């Protein structure tokens with residue numbers, strides 16, 4: 001490979017950083033050498049990932065963990081030598097509560113996402129009515145859907161498990177993960193495993209029981225200890241960002257405080273213009289920004305591609321973390337936290353009892369609660385002034401958990417248009433985007449907008465993007 005090829009990566013979130021890392025690794029393995037430059041608009045790297053330490057508390061502003069079932073983030077941590085930092089939850093599976101009709105109900109044991117796998121806990125459960133339980137119990141006998149066209153998550157859950165499960169379990173759980181609206185979300189793109197289970201086993205219950213067997217042999221740590229479903233990092237998610245940055249330093253030029261505002265193609269290279277008026281040349285260009293930013297950058301190059309990228313909706317969310325003296329809270333906080341169905345009309349859509357869920361998040365004798373607000377239905381909350389947002393969150397914590405105590409501190413992180421929504425038709429939309437993109441040799445899109453919204457999916461995509469870049473440059 002020629003030595004003077006330039007690879008530009010736009011965006012210094014986990015997608016851009018991981019792409020840079022895998023590129024560096026691939027090129028070092030003898031695939032050739034190139035100049036790699038990563039351009040980040042902000043003054044810090046990591047995008048949505050940010051960890052803050054405050055008076056002995058460890059606060060995650062954005063993501064606080066990843067799913068161990070999706071192995072790519074774990075594999076990256078191991079490769080980076082931070083395996084010892086992997087932090088399982090305090091308990092392998094903690095109770096999640098659902099706020100309904102004025103009180104918190106434990107989600108019955110054995111309900112995985114929204115699928116029941118145990119009979120007894122369901123019979124004893126106080127959240128779902130008898131009618132709703134009977135409807136749930138019919139799930140294995142509901143015939144498979146014949147049509148193959150995409151379906152909304154809401155329709156899917158209604159069809160298989162009934163309206164009550166949709167309203168009281170699926171909707172709030174999905175809001176807590178995707179900040180999304182099940183009525184518009186694509187079940188195929190957001191929960192492909194559910195569609196697979198229906199297709200393969202004819203039932204979610206049967207499919208989930210099979211899956212649980214497989215999960216028992218779940219990712220194990222080198223010392224043989226089993227990892228829990230959710231895994232964090234002892235020093236916070238920022239460690240992943242910092243370690244990646246450290247590893248690429250020296251081989252990758254990192255330009256911070258540099259916003260790209262236009263991309264153009266000229267013969268065999270791309271020209272990238274920055275807000276500061278600088279012009280950079282690239283033989284390969286990786287756009288690792290949110291899709292709506294990619295749409296703006298690529299508008300002059302390809303209107304159709306830009307239009308499709310723009311049609312991937314994004315929602316805004318905020319996390320509000322509150323620290324307390326533990327003995328001033330009467331609530332037992334005996335679980336991972338709670339979710340709130342939309343019909344309850346609350347500000348908080350989900351809350352994590354962070355100090356109950358993870359070791360080392362609050363000093364001895366203190367408690368940390370992190371609330372999640374905004375999303376597809378209440379995005380306007382993210383715009384509220386701090387004082388008003390805090391007032392509403394405190395009111396909910398008082399009504400839901402009986403907390404009247406003043407917090408030791410409150411930390412708010414606002415995430416504007418940060419969470420992509422995989423709405424009906426997402427898979428086909430992304431296929432067209434990728435087909436159009438492939439017609440521009442050396443142009444790549446990567447990040448959470450396309451094939452999975454979580455950190456682990458984003459890492460997998462970054463690795464595959466790096467492989468494609470290397471293959472093109474070598475070809």
Ligand SMILES: Cc1cc2nc3c(=O)[nH]c(=O)nc-3n(C[C@H](O)[C@H](O)[C@H](O)COP(=O)(O)OP(=O)(O)OC[C@H]3O[C@@H](n4cnc5c(N)ncnc54)[C@H](O)[C@@H]3O)c2cc1C
Nearest residue numbers: 011013014015041047048062063064260447448453454455
């Ligand atoms: C509140 C919240 C909680 C979450 N919780 C979890 C969780 O617990 N577990 C999990 O797995 N995932 C979680 N996620 C999702 C996870 O954060 C994403 O999967 C991941 O961080 C996406 O990374 P990215 O690099 O694709 O995008 P981003 O992090 O958005 O990075 C994009 C980068 O591009 C930069 N950029 C934008 N425009 C330009 C420009 N014009 N020029 C140059 N640079 C530009 C931005 O500044 C940013 O740094 C959460 C997300 C949010 C918002």
